[in-house]
Amino acid sequence: MRWLRGGARDRTRFADMCLRFRRPYVFGGAVTVAKLAGVPWVGLPLVLLLVAGGLTMAGGVLLQRRLRRPSEPVVAATFVLLQLNLAVVVLLTGGATSPYLVLLTIPLFSQAVCFRPPVLVTGAALTFLFAGLAVLAADALPAVPPLPGPVGLVALAAVLTCLTVAARYLASADLHSRDEAVLDPMTGLYNRLTLADRFTQAQEEAADDGGSLALVMCDVDHFKSINDTHGHDRGDQVLIELARRLRRSLRAGDVAFRVGGEEFVVLLPGRDGAAAVQIAERMRLAVSAEPLAGLPVTISSGVVVATGGDGTLGGLLRSCDAALYAAKAAGRDRVVAAAPSSAGPDRPLPAPRPVTLGSAG
Incomplete structure (x- = not known):
């Protein structure tokens, strides 16, 4: 826990960024739309994974609210579970050829604003590990018919949407932080x-x-x-x-x-x-x-x-x-x-x- 939370400055920054970043539904919604696009071809397994991912995100948000303070372990556990969920989606939809492979980046860069660098690097390594295992395990399964091209476009659109939101948030948060550092918040002087x-x-x-x-x-x-x-x-x-x-x-x-x-x-x-x-x-x-x-x-x-x-x-x-x-x-x-x-x-x-x-x- 000490490694995850870091020092006092790391904990303060984590709490501040989590409180500022109150749009997890944008990321969850984008992933949901991408999964729904493949349901007609994948069927019930994708529906179950879609429900499981939604419950995971909702549970993390509700638990955070009950704790009344952003919690590093809760956010980290939610991140790992979501990555595992997406890795299984990749496994069932073609492995290396799955249009959903790009979705694994969404939870990663959505948490880049919160965690300190060593934790973020570990998250990137876990993402690569989950993706690699899904690709290797898919080779051992019966061949899966490739999903239509539009499904891949929807998945790409989901990634671009989330990346744009995250980049915009980071830019506005940076400007806001600069203003807070040099301006009196009440008078604007x-x-x-x-x-x-x-x-x-x-x-x-x-x-x-x-x-x-x-x-x-x-x-x-x-x-x-x-x-x-x-x-x-x-x-x-x-x-x-x-x-x-x-x-x-x-x-x-x-x-x-x-x-x-x-x-x-x-x-x-x-x-x-x-x-x-x-x-x-x-x-x-x-x-x-x-x-x-x-x-x-x-x-x-x-x-x-x-x-x-x-x-x-x-x-x-x-x-x-x-x-x-x-x-x-x-x-x-x-x-x-x-x-x-x-x-x-x-x-x-x-x-x-x-x-x-x-x-x-």
Whole structure:
């Protein structure tokens, strides 16, 4: 069982992929149609194998639901039984000439998304073993009249259908996983994990052309009271609508990130101090102009600018945070610019400028 399940990461991936992949009926249906196409020529044995395969798949699905968690042994046992079933079908329909030989690939690639590589390789070896035994055993049986060509086409269509579904699923799951890794699921903004990479790129560009970059850190004023008074669902709606307004206030090259509960950071490549403050003020006015989720909402912002390759992300964020704190202390609903600095991890934070924009909240 330890070999089958692997480590904690393998078990987590298996459970995640099984929960995402909820269309086993597509694969079972394709195999069923292919088997039905041969019933007029093979007769009762194929019907019995068809019923047995359906019961095997249904039993595996029902057992998984009762366990409430995807189980590697259940999935593996279902896979082996289905492969044995198909091997017997191949045995009874001509062995090496059976149009059903290609169906043995369907259970294999349908499980490729779930199991770790050593288990998948073992599954491929078992599939080859079952197919080989079926072909060799068929040679010892009386010759079977070849099935009509359309039966083979139906079997091929079943394989192509399942392969297309599996490929499409893998592609969409990969894109979804990438989105989950870089995007905040609620607001659709980039998350904190991507801020460092984007900052590094912007800083390298600024160092190359001698330009500057700016960071704006903004925070929803009195957000705790919104949650306490109107509930967390209403608070979430406020953040979702706030994210939309922030995006509408930015140009294509500017990037907004959600870095905390109600805290956002905006990266402004190529912006100097005056331009950054102007953008921060535009964001503040966009938020306060109309209610968010039916509530009057304001934000406070801190702005910091670095020239060329000066500064570090950690130091600049601390400068932003200090300026944001000053905006809160000065009455909220305003923008405060930090003094220009190249503060790094070991440098003290600069004092915010006393000049503020906006009105007291």
